[in-house]
Amino acid sequence: MLVLFLFLIIATSCSAFTPLFRGDNRFFLDTADPDEWDALLPLGIFYGVTTNPTILERCHQPCTVENLHALAHRALQKLHTTGEFMCQAWGSTALELYDTGMQLSAIDRERIVIKVPVTAIGVAAAHLLHQSGVRICLTACYNSKQALLAASVGAEYLAPYCGRMSDAGRNGEEECVRMMGIVEGMKSETRILVASLRSVDTIALLAEAGLDTFTFSPEVARMMFDEPLTDQAAKDFEEAAARGAL
Numbered sequence: 242m243l244v245l246f247l248f249l250i251i252a253t254s255c256s257a258f259t260p261l262f263r264g265d266n267r268f269f270l271d272t273a274d275p276d277e278w279d280a281l282l283p284l285g286i287f288y289g290v291t292t293n294p295t296i297l298e299r300c301h302q303p304c305t306v307e308n309l310h311a312l313a314h315r316a317l318q319k320l321h322t323t324g325e326f327m328c329q330a331w332g333s334t335a336l337e338l339y340d341t342g343m344q345l346s347a348i349d350r351e352r353i354v355i356k357v358p359v360t361a362i363g364v365a366a367a368h369l370l371h372q373s374g375v376r377i378c379l380t381a382c383y384n385s386k387q388a389l390l391a392a393s394v395g396a397e398y399l400a401p402y403c404g405r406m407s408d409a410g411r412n413g414e415e416e417c418v419r420m421m422g423i424v425e426g427m428k429s430e431t432r433i434l435v436a437s438l439r440s441v442d443t444i445a446l447l448a449e450a451g452l453d454t455f456t457f458s459p460e461v462a463r464m465m466f467d468e469p470l471t472d473q474a475a476k477d478f479e480e481a482a483a484r485g486a487l
Contacts, residue, residue, distance in 0.1 A: 260285070266448075269327070269456035271436065273300040275315055277459045282319040284462075289325035290316045291400075291436070291456040293356060293380065304331070306344045317352055327378055327398075329356040330366065338366035339373075346375045354398065356380040359387045367394050378434060383409065388420040392429035399424070400456070402437035403447075414443065418450045441465050 267288035270281055273296050281287065292312070297304045302312065313326040320326075330342035342355040355370055357363040359379040367377045371394070378398035379391045383406055391399035401420055406413035417435050424431045438444055438457045441464045447455070 264453075266453040267432070267434075267455075269325075269434070269454075270462065271296065271456040271458050273297050273302045273312060274459070275312070278316055278319055281459055281462050282316075286462075286465075287320070287324075289320060289327065289354075291327040291356075291434075293329040294331060306341070309345055310348050313348065313353055317349065323352075325352050325354050325376075327354040327356055329380065330370075332366075333362075335362040335365035335369065338363065339369040342366065342370045342375055343373060346370075350374055350376070354378050356400070359390055359399070364390055364394050367396055371395055380436075382420070383411075385416045385419040385423060388423040388431070388433070389427070391431045392424045392427040395429075396431050398432045398434040398454070400434045400436045403435050403443065404437035404439045406437075413437075414446060414450075417447055417452060421450075421452055 268286050269289045269291045270278065270287045271291045272278070273292045278290065282290075292309075294304045297309075302308060309328045313328065316326045317324060328345050330338045330345060332338040332341050338357050342357065346353045346355050354376040356378045357366050357370070358381040360381075363379065367379060371377055377394075377396045378400055379387070379394070379396045380400040382388075382391075382399055382401040385401075387401075388399055399420065401413075401417050403413035403417055406416050417433060420433050424433065432454045433452055434454045434456055435444075435447055435452055436456050438455060438461055441461060444455050444457065444461075
């Protein structure tokens, strides 16, 4: 009975646990597939979950306020108490983006971060949302100059699309590093949330340069554990432990 009681205490407190030595870095899981959340969030490496209308469509999830509230509730239950859920507002005007953002964030303004594109109407909406106490991520960033906008409007996050910038003929890694330099030069606390990442090597390269916030797909998450030599060593340890128990 005592063992069961202790297990229940640990199980209910896990969501409140933040690793002591994590530092300031933040990994986000970039998917709206609850099955992937079930598989990967228990690893303990993720600070939050990111979504957008394209990801919702890819995961066959309705892009509605009601469904995003349900998804946010499910994801946040699996994260520690400071973990975050990011979802994107939609609308053709700043006021429409603002209204959607207010609705999306209404259930938990401390843990739901609203994404808006770093366009003129997106930045105007970000300003209105910020004044209303909503946390903001400016997204679809393709140029380092857009870091000036994020810092000036006081966005908490700016999400550059690293891989897509490279696809467009720019050096995505260099652009992301420059964004970091711009926000630091402006004495801003905006985080550069690097998105559109296709490999672990790119994440490692950017981390070496000083970037510390990344969102990536379940496929990239699994790549982090793809090391046959480690797998073989772990197998050898288990076999030695089994022999030693005889």
